[in-house]
Amino acid sequence: MRKVSPTAGGARPAEAPVRRPGGRARGAGGVVSAGTCPTGSRQQEVAATGVQSACARRQMWSALDKMPAPATTYERIVYRNPSEHHYMKVCLEFEDHGVGLNVAQFKQLLISALKDLFGEVAAALPLDVLTYEEKTLSAILRICSSGLVKLWSSLTLLGSYKGKKCAFRVIQVSPFLLALSGNSRELVLD
Amino acid sequence: MVRFKHRYLLCEVVSDDPRCRLSLEDRALGGLIRDTIARVHGTFGAASCSIGFAVRYLNAYTGIVLLRCRKEFYQLVCSALPFITYLENKGHRYPCFLNTLHVGGTIRTCQKFLIRYNRRQLLILLQNCTDEGEREAIQKSVTKSCLLEERSDEEELSDSGGEEAAEAME
Numbered sequence: 268m269r270k271v272s273p274t275a276g277g278a279r280p281a282e283a284p285v286r287r288p289g290g291r292a293r294g295a296g297g298v299v300s301a302g303t304c305p306t307g308s309r310q311q312e313v314a315a316t317g318v319q320s321a322c323a324r325r326q327m328w329s330a331l332d333k334m335p336a337p338a339t340t341y342e343r344i345v346y347r348n349p350s351e352h353h354y355m356k357v358c359l360e361f362e363d364h365g366v367g368l369n370v371a372q373f374k375q376l377l378i379s380a381l382k383d384l385f386g387e388v389a390a391a392l393p394l395d396v397l398t399y400e401e402k403t404l405s406a407i408l409r410i411c412s413s414g415l416v417k418l419w420s421s422l423t424l425l426g427s428y429k430g431k432k433c434a435f436r437v438i439q440v441s442p443f444l445l446a447l448s449g450n451s452r453e454l455v456l457d
Numbered sequence: 458m459v460r461f462k463h464r465y466l467l468c469e470v471v472s473d474d475p476r477c478r479l480s481l482e483d484r485a486l487g488g489l490i491r492d493t494i495a496r497v498h499g500t501f502g503a504a505s506c507s508i509g510f511a512v513r514y515l516n517a518y519t520g521i522v523l524l525r526c527r528k529e530f531y532q533l534v535c536s537a538l539p540f541i542t543y544l545e546n547k548g549h550r551y552p553c554f555l556n557t558l559h560v561g562g563t564i565r566t567c568q569k570f571l572i573r574y575n576r577r578q579l580l581i582l583l584q585n586c587t588d589e590g591e592r593e594a595i596q597k598s599v600t601k602s603c604l605l606e607e608r609s610d611e612e613e614l615s616d617s618g619g620e621e622a623a624e625a626m627e
Contacts, residue, residue, distance in 0.1 A: 382499065386499030387498075388497055
């Protein structure tokens with residue numbers, strides 16, 4: 268972008284407007300900010316003189332024009348959530364005890380909960396039951412991160428299995444499976 | 458300003474069977490679409506899409522349907538349309554599918570698109586037609602629509618052109 272910077276010293280009509288690599292505000296003293304000036308020595312030279320003469324400024328501008336563009340390139344890596352899956356530790360509680368489910372029935376229950384609330388599209392989400400304990404009816408589930416909200420809300424709204432009242436208790440949710448190995452809520456003070 | 462924004466989906470009912478288009482009814486089609494959304498997107502989809510849902514315009518001759526839905530949930534409706542595979546009328550099932558032509562924010566933009574689309578369809582029909590009588594009828598419709606295009610301040614739905622062409626085809 269071509270711009271003619273205003274100066275306190277009055278007009279220099281013969282000067283051609285100079286291209287700058289980025290917006291740089293120039294005050295009356297003509298001090299150039301550190302990040303944008305290509306060479307340090309030139310900057311010191313400029314900063315040392317309090318009030319600049321027009322001749323020195325002209326020299327500096329012509330020198331900057333002749334210099335090649337700076338060779339620094341920056342690469343920005345944004346590392347948001349690297350995990351594609353979320354892991355949930357859940358436990359199924361029945362109102363009356365003595366109800367047992369094997370792992371296939373458990374998965375069928377999960378899929379039917381998703382299908383009730385969010386339809387065929389959500390029932391087709393890649394959901395995995397990683398571990399299942401039949402005695403305590405607790406399991407570790409894995410779902411892709413985009414489907415976490417759908418799964419959790421459909422578990423919340425699931426009310427019954429084959430006419431018997433039940434509820435899902437969500438114990439832990441984490442994008443990393445390792446985090447499910449320890450639960451600070453289970454720590455007991457001696 | 459604060460208002461409910463809508464999206465208008467312009468769709469075409471495509472079918473092998475010529476009786477399918479004639480049996481189009483707005484209430485039956487609306488009910489079918491709602492059932493399909495409930496099947497594909499569940500209770501959540503059915504509830505969110507059916508609040509602002511309406512069949513705004515239906516043309517049985519050309520098979521054009523204009524649906525309205527809320528702007529926040531129009532993608533649920535759009536994604537459920539390919540799951541419609543048949544139309545049911547008086548116990549007869551006609552296999553068909555819905556082709557989405559245009560999504561617009563107002564009825565007026567959909568109408569403008571429909572006029573341009575119908576003009577292009579007339580030209581395609583003119584190329585493909587075999588019978589001389591049909592050819593004359595279509596040419597008459599094409600010249601009529603060109604005259605209307607020249608008179609640019611007049612806006613008209615090109616239903617009449619489409620109807621003539623459809624009648625000439627059948």
